[in-house]
Amino acid sequence: MDSQIRKIHQQLVSKQISCVDLIQEKLNLLKKNSYNSVNSLLDNTALEAAIKVDTKIANNETIGLLEGIPFGIKDVYMVQGTYTTASSDLLKNYKSAYTATAIQKLLDAGAIPIVKENCDSFGHGSSSENTIFGAVKNANNPNLVGGGSSGGSAVNVAKDYTVFSIGGDTGGSVRQPAGYNSVYGLKPTYGRISRYGLMAYASSTDCVGPIAKSVEDIRIVLNVMSGKDIKDQTTYASSEISEENILNTNTIKTVGYFKNFIESDAINTQIKSDFLAAIEKIKAKCIEVKVLDFFESDTLVSTYYTLAMAETASNLSRLDGSNYGDRVDNKNLKESYAITRSEKFSEETKRRIVGGNQVLSQGFSDEIYLKGLALRDSISENFEKDFEEVDIIISPVTPNTPPKIGDSLKDPLAMYLSDAYTVGFSLGQLPTLTVPQGTKTGLQITAAKNNDELVLKFANFLKDTI
Amino acid sequence: MSKIMTVDVLSSIKGAQPSEAVNKLFDVIKNAQPTNNNSFNNNHNNAVSLNDLREDVVIESTTLEKQIIKENFPKEKNGYLVVSKIIEE
Numbered sequence: 001m002d003s004q005i006r007k008i009h010q011q012l013v014s015k016q017i018s019c020v021d022l023i024q025e026k027l028n029l030l031k032k033n034s035y036n037s038v039n040s041l042l043d044n045t046a047l048e049a050a051i052k053v054d055t056k057i058a059n060n061e062t063i064g065l066l067e068g069i070p071f072g073i074k075d076v077y078m079v080q081g082t083y084t085t086a087s088s089d090l091l092k093n094y095k096s097a098y099t100a101t102a103i104q105k106l107l108d109a110g111a112i113p114i115v116k117e118n119c120d121s122f123g124h125g126s127s128s129e130n131t132i133f134g135a136v137k138n139a140n141n142p143n144l145v146g147g148g149s150s151g152g153s154a155v156n157v158a159k160d161y162t163v164f165s166i167g168g169d170t171g172g173s174v175r176q177p178a179g180y181n182s183v184y185g186l187k188p189t190y191g192r193i194s195r196y197g198l199m200a201y202a203s204s205t206d207c208v209g210p211i212a213k214s215v216e217d218i219r220i221v222l223n224v225m226s227g228k229d230i231k232d233q234t235t236y237a238s239s240e241i242s243e244e245n246i247l248n249t250n251t252i253k254t255v256g257y258f259k260n261f262i263e264s265d266a267i268n269t270q271i272k273s274d275f276l277a278a279i280e281k282i283k284a285k286c287i288e289v290k291v292l293d294f295f296e297s298d299t300l301v302s303t304y305y306t307l308a309m310a311e312t313a314s315n316l317s318r319l320d321g322s323n324y325g326d327r328v329d330n331k332n333l334k335e336s337y338a339i340t341r342s343e344k345f346s347e348e349t350k351r352r353i354v355g356g357n358q359v360l361s362q363g364f365s366d367e368i369y370l371k372g373l374a375l376r377d378s379i380s381e382n383f384e385k386d387f388e389e390v391d392i393i394i395s396p397v398t399p400n401t402p403p404k405i406g407d408s409l410k411d412p413l414a415m416y417l418s419d420a421y422t423v424g425f426s427l428g429q430l431p432t433l434t435v436p437q438g439t440k441t442g443l444q445i446t447a448a449k450n451n452d453e454l455v456l457k458f459a460n461f462l463k464d465t466i
Numbered sequence: 467m468s469k470i471m472t473v474d475v476l477s478s479i480k481g482a483q484p485s486e487a488v489n490k491l492f493d494v495i496k497n498a499q500p501t502n503n504n505s506f507n508n509n510h511n512n513a514v515s516l517n518d519l520r521e522d523v524v525i526e527s528t529t530l531e532k533q534i535i536k537e538n539f540p541k542e543k544n545g546y547l548v549v550s551k552i553i554e555e
Contacts, residue, residue, distance in 0.1 A: 097534040233514040302494035327540035332551040342480040350479050355488040357476040368492050374500040413487035
């Protein structure tokens with residue numbers, strides 16, 4: 001399998017390259033920051049770690065598969081001693097006091113973090129333009145957006161600045177930028193990877209997600225990060241996914257797709273015809289394809305945003321400039337809170353906090369928030385029924401190709417609606433992978449809860465099919 | 467408690483107003499028909515079993531952790547957080 005991780009591991013072990021040279025080469029590429037994908041470089045710690053790896057190799061000690069592999073981290077993860085800004089003005093000087101569980105597991109495996117990556121502030125966006133570090137430029141065309149919210153992470157992987165990157169996916173924030181930049185991006189089943197140390201956006205759908213250039217690299221990184229964590233009590237114990245299991249692709253018999261995603265007026269005609277062509281190729285492999293009914297896109301988007309805004313209003317209420325973050329002092333504490341939040345949050349973040357407080361307030365919660373929760377239950381029930389009928393659901397990642405930089409900020413509603421195909425799977429807490437195939441912005445592969453293995457298996461099947 | 471709090475007060479954001487784009491999303495919810503009206507998250511219950519709760523123990527932070535937490539205080543005097551003036555109401 002075309003694994004970058006395995007290839008570099010071999011080069012390190014056989015002394016074709018030194019770890020210091022490898023890390024330095026990546027740092028040099030990132031230093032130019034041509035795509036605005038970098039918030040801060042972790043150059044000193046990375047080079048120190050690389051020297052240790054080279055010493056082990058020189059002493060003929062065995063090194064692990066991830067040892068010495070350079071990777072990137074979306075700037076919403078705590079890594080002790082590094083700036084963790086969430087691409088926001090409020091936290092631009094905030095330093096993590098501790099390290100996120102998912103990242104710690106990668107560090108324990110010997111992988112070397114080299115960069116904290118640009119993203120939409122607090123994950124609030126689908127274009128990586130809502131950031132104080134400049135809009136992330138698309139890896140394929142720098143006039144277009146990098147996608148979001150994990151835009152910097154997807155671009156760094158696409159440009160080979162990092163071997164893999166760790167993004168965060170609440171409503172599509174790993175899958176959509178992966179699609180926009182033609183790489184793989186996985187949102188695992190909710191709870192498979194600990195969220196401890198991931199800055200909370202919407203806690204009930206927040207997922208840690210790897211972005212890489214091959215299914216095999218996604219598998220390797222997923223296995224390392226997965227597992228129950230006492231510090232995140234929504235996590236569950238999962239078994240390791242073996243390479244062998246996901247190579248045996250002939251167990252998949254039925255695939256479904258949502259009719260209304262494809263028959264919508266909002267879908268780009270090329271994406272539609274490419275998607276349908278991909279379906280034909282799957283059928284040609286003797287796999288039964290079923291057309292499924294699903295909720296209208298605007299219901300999915302509205303349900304997701306209602307719940308996500310309510311959760312973010314609550315999660316971000318701690319950011320008032322008193323314990324950490326930049327503070328703007330005023331006549332008393334209450335005024336200081338309000339002035340700090342007014343001046344230091346972006347327009348999009350404020351829009352979401354206000355929306356969240358609207359739906360949580362008396363008189364609105366029954367009509368909107370509680371109804372949103374009921375809709376979410378209906379959506380989950382719908383998925384459960386679907387997975388009695390099919391093994392896999394496939395869908396486009398986005399209705400359209402990436403917009404030009406500047407367009408999304410002008411029209412927030414259009415940006416929300418562009419998440420139409422990703423948010424439903426977030427609400428269902430289902431494992432979903434973007435593969436850079438099929439349409440211009442890729443395809444999404446979804447399986448039933450806890451069946452991340454089947455998603456990777458189908459991705460291997462698609463690699464040889466379309 | 468009968469005081470009506472506007473969204474700017476609830477959000478602690480000066481001059482905050484509900485946005486038109488977000489209100490359009492909420493209108494969709496108001497008009498939607500869920501197949502059930504039970505909002506107790508039956509299908510995605512992430513609650514932790516009582517047998518599986520973590521131990522209620524105090525974990526001492528490392529020296530480095532404490533030092534970084536102090537560094538993050540916007541203002542500090544003799545080891546204490548400094549605030550402008552407490553709320554008097």
